[in-house]
Amino acid sequence: MRNPPKQLCSIIIPVFNGLEYTRRCLGALAESVRKIPHEIIVVDNGSTDGTVEWLRNQPIPLRIISNNSNLGFARANNQGAKIAHGTFLVFLNNDTLPHGDWLNALIHRAQIDPDISAVGAKLLYPDGTVQHAGITFNAQGLPEHFLRGMPYADHPFLNKAREFQAVTAACVLIPRKIFFDAGEFNTDYRNGFEDVDLCLRIGSIGGKIYYEPKSVLIHFESKTEGRHNHEESNRRLYQRLWSGRVSRDEDSFGRAFLKDVLGFPARFTIIVPLREPSSSFVSCLTALRAAAVESPAQYSFIIADQILPKSSQCLEDLSRTVGLPLEHERFSSGTPLSTILLQVSRKYAADFTAIIDPRVLVGPGWAHRLARPLNTAVPRAAGPILSGGGGSQEAPPSLAAPSQKLLLSDVANAAYRNSANKSRAAKTLSPLAFMVNPAALHTLTHAPSWEDPSTAFRVLGVQLRVAEDAYAFFKENASVSQVSVLQSG
Structure with missing residues (x-):
């Protein structure tokens, strides 16, 4: 049996319903990455809105994993990563719209420094305000989106690449080897804190986490059903694992x-x-x-x-x-x-x-x-x-x-x-x-x-x-x- 072709990037998209978002995301994706060797892996978590049937009828090559039930964000991403062939894994929410050279910008940042182990994008709300420009940690050690909701998308401060302790996995590029060395996404979380936890583990093994402002996407944010059902249990797990171990840097960035x-x-x-x-x-x-x-x-x-x-x-x-x-x-x-x-x-x-x-x-x-x-x-x-x-x-x-x-x-x-x-x-x-x-x-x-x-x-x-x-x-x-x-x- 021939070895599968080596791809530069494996784009992994977990979905649970939200077909209209998936349709728009894949439409924008197909145009923006066609010149980059890549594969697209869609992991369906038991959607009931016709998502799987629609995916199977698409003209673009897709690798589809179809689960019988909703296994959650972490398990779905881990499933996609295990079958991925790419040097880089790109975890992408289906409620995003990629713009322009978003993927090239992530790849370029990751290749500048071999110690860069995760690269996050600039995410904007549909009205152009900031959704994600890096994650900081407040006085209680809890993660916060830096300048979230502010109309500073093109402010020079946000147009400079910076090192953070964490970025969101709504769009993040991670070298495949680093992802598995760090232990994958922690499946004890349920649709919350998985990205912060993974970034902190990557940092604990010496990896750098970067925000790349040249990679821009629109993020409709938290459109997944049940997204907020486990906030309190996720917060307790995060605090048990990371209390006292993060740098409380919100003030310094501010x-x-x-x-x-x-x-x-x-x-x-x-x-x-x-x-x-x-x-x-x-x-x-x-x-x-x-x-x-x-x-x-x-x-x-x-x-x-x-x-x-x-x-x-x-x-x-x-x-x-x-x-x-x-x-x-x-x-x-x-x-x-x-x-x-x-x-x-x-x-x-x-x-x-x-x-x-x-x-x-x-x-x-x-x-x-x-x-x-x-x-x-x-x-x-x-x-x-x-x-x-x-x-x-x-x-x-x-x-x-x-x-x-x-x-x-x-x-x-x-x-x-x-x-x-x-x-x-x-x-x-x-x-x-x-x-x-x-x-x-x-x-x-x-x-x-x-x-x-x-x-x-x-x-x-x-x-x-x-x-x-x-x-x-x-x-x-x-x-x-x-x-x-x-x-x-």
Whole structure:
């Protein structure tokens, strides 16, 4: 019997239903890889929507494994790898659309350095925002998609190849030998964490993991049925295997990104004044956590409290619930905002200090977009576009407000696309949401207390700006359903 032909790449696609995604993926795939020696292996996990029948009638050569039931992501990929002939294994989700030279870019990166043992692609959502540009690990050691949901697909920072501890297996190239040396995908996971676990094992045997931005695909993400059914058990298994063994690098990548955007790795102090009971308080904090996607450790979140009892444990419970380290500073009832701003800024040194009313939901990227016009020695304060806030910061009619059908992140990203890096002079700023630089804070030390700091700033000659690419939403009873919480997946 003749030996099978040696292929450069074996493209392995696990599927479970989702025929329309498979159809589109294979259509794009056939055109983009035709000049590269390859084979396509599709592993069907017991689809019931006619997927196998459709696959068998395709004109392009496919190797098909048909399982009687859904064996899961890990087992299906391992099955495909075991029959693969390629030097490189390329694991690809069926809910992706490859673009251009995506595969050549992965191969080229892998061949630059023999120690590179896994290469992941830049994955974008259909609206062009970032889905995957490498995986970082947060303060709890859990994986997070770096800058996920942000409209920075073509930002120079994301157009540079970088080494990470992990990349997603929605599209990843791994040399066949490395894959088996590392022990394949761990089948104890069920549709979650398999890729992170494998990358960490590859790293533990000396392999480098790289993100390659020249390889671009659209990812519809998590279209597989039952994708989220095992999140908690997967997380427990991951923590049992890897707790204390990963480098918690989210902060370092975030600092590098902020340095690239602002010229230095800025630190922010965010003050949330709690002056009366607010049903929006939890939603406000949830939005702040979601918006701190680039580097939560660069932020200090201060609750300037005037209503909670001294013995209250609710902030500690709330901190755990929303995933934010909250600091508690107590003020007497009626303390003016300018006094709160000054006293907190003296205790929590930062490059930029902001006040966010608990009825305000901030959008992704709001902080460094406000900071950009403040990055000067000139005393300045800046506010975001503020839907529902009125005045000079009111969002233009063309920018729809968040709703049950339109996420806060969608509106914020639209504001960025429409007005990236633009700011304008303003006569007033709403006390609901604004940020100041150190020079502006210094001017407050020479003024009496003001309830509306922007009034004091105007009197003292501080320049006021509206950052047209920063977005926030004000509503008396804003709800969590209007917050786009960015999670890993």
